[in-house]
Amino acid sequence: MAVDAQCITADSTWSAFLPNETLAAVCRGLSPSVLASVARVSRQWRGVAEWLLYSNIFISETLSASSPLPYNTLRCCQTLRLHSHLASGLHKFHIRWKSEHGASYEPDFDIFLSNLSQAIGLAINLESLDLHLGLPPLPEHPTSTSLTFPATDACYHSLRRVSLSGIGPFTHNRLTHFLNIIPAARHLRLPDYHDQIALLPQALQSLVSFSGSPRVAAAILPGRPVQSLVLIGQDYIPDLDLSQMSLTSVPLRHLDLSSMLVTPTLLRNLSKNLNTVESLKVKLALRHTLHFAGIGLLAALSLLLGAFRNLSTLDLSPTHVDYTGFSNSTEELSLCQAWQNACPSLRRVVFPSQTEWTFQGDNKMWLSVVAGESRRRPAFYSSKKFLGS
Numbered sequence: 001m002a003v004d005a006q007c008i009t010a011d012s013t014w015s016a017f018l019p020n021e022t023l024a025a026v027c028r029g030l031s032p033s034v035l036a037s038v039a040r041v042s043r044q045w046r047g048v049a050e051w052l053l054y055s056n057i058f059i060s061e062t063l064s065a066s067s068p069l070p071y072n073t074l075r076c077c078q079t080l081r082l083h084s085h086l087a088s089g090l091h092k093f094h095i096r097w098k099s100e101h102g103a104s105y106e107p108d109f110d111i112f113l114s115n116l117s118q119a120i121g122l123a124i125n126l127e128s129l130d131l132h133l134g135l136p137p138l139p140e141h142p143t144s145t146s147l148t149f150p151a152t153d154a155c156y157h158s159l160r161r162v163s164l165s166g167i168g169p170f171t172h173n174r175l176t177h178f179l180n181i182i183p184a185a186r187h188l189r190l191p192d193y194h195d196q197i198a199l200l201p202q203a204l205q206s207l208v209s210f211s212g213s214p215r216v217a218a219a220i221l222p223g224r225p226v227q228s229l230v231l232i233g234q235d236y237i238p239d240l241d242l243s244q245m246s247l248t249s250v251p252l253r254h255l256d257l258s259s260m261l262v263t264p265t266l267l268r269n270l271s272k273n274l275n276t277v278e279s280l281k282v283k284l285a286l287r288h289t290l291h292f293a294g295i296g297l298l299a300a301l302s303l304l305l306g307a308f309r310n311l312s313t314l315d316l317s318p319t320h321v322d323y324t325g326f327s328n329s330t331e332e333l334s335l336c337q338a339w340q341n342a343c344p345s346l347r348r349v350v351f352p353s354q355t356e357w358t359f360q361g362d363n364k365m366w367l368s369v370v371a372g373e374s375r376r377r378p379a380f381y382s383s384k385k386f387l388g389s
Contacts (some may be wrong), residue, residue, distance in 0.1 A: 050083075
């Protein structure tokens with residue numbers, strides 16, 4: 001709802017009797033700068049404006065040698081601690097810290113992390129929590145700085161999205177406890193946590209997507225309705241972990257491996273255990289091989305793709321190779337046809353050249369997205385080298 005800041009004035013004939021709910025409905029959607037003007041109208045309006053301002057908090061701070069501490073985050077968390085009604089109305093809490101080159105985390109950082117932890121403990125109506133603090137994941141000494149999750153028995157019944165990275169060495173018991181009290185979570189991201197984890201059977205029963213290391217995925221996926229999986233980190237995944245990932249309560253539909261290098265051996269093991277996926281995004285560990293042998297080498301993938309009985313989208317765009325000049329339409333079309341012969345459900349392919357091909361069912365033919373036009377490699381490839389030269 002658009003409201004001009006100049007129109008917001010204290011009119012004693014009606015504003016004194018305007019219910020807070022109505023005033024909140026009128027002001028919802030206003031920009032922070034306009035809400036700041038609203039807060040100066042009267043005490044009632046200030047209360048409503050502050051409640052709206054603190055309902056969605058997004059703080060991004062760059063920590064440098066001249067400004068090494070996240071004071072904006074500290075002031076925000078202190079306000080939430082002092083005014084619990086603001087904390088209870090908080091829905092989105094996104095905090096990102098970035099350390100400039102040469103900057104280091106101060107010893108008194110624990111004060112800031114303690115305030116952040118206490119603020120999270122009070123925000124029991126959170127819907128989205130995204131923390132990216134840039135702290136090292138491994139302890140450098142016994143008292144290494146890290147965020148400690150609040151020890152609370154209250155459940156976050158509204159929390160749907162959780163992303164935790166760079167929060168320092170995880171305290172295993174506290175993290176496990178936190179995951180056990182977010183029953184409504186649908187999307188979970190733990191990119192730099194690699195230890196084994198054991199959750200209660202009833203925990204995370206609404207989870208539909210997970211992003212993290214294979215080891216943690218193997219512990220979280222069994223018995224839960226995860227349909228989308230992003231694996232991060234290691235290039236080797238034990239067969240036992242893969243078999244555990246296949247034990248979701250519903251078929252896994254989307255698999256993203258763009259954050260790890262995938263060898264043919266790993267892809268073969270994936271095809272044996274996670275063959276229900278409908279879309280597969282892969283960064284192949286064949287950069288230099290493709291450079292010298294050409295994309296025709298990818299014809300061998302037919303043997304592996306045939307195991308994915310529901311695969312409709314194959315995205316190889318994360319695979320970076322040295323310059324191959326113009327994308328070779330003839331070779332790419334030939335690969336699409338060969339792969340579809342092995343995997344009849346295949347309908348869309350994106351090549352390392354960033355060229356996208358789709359299968360037109362009516363005409364029974366493959367067409368590139370930019371048909372009839374030359375398609376060059378992205379600008380980050382060298383312009384002095386061609387495939388096979």
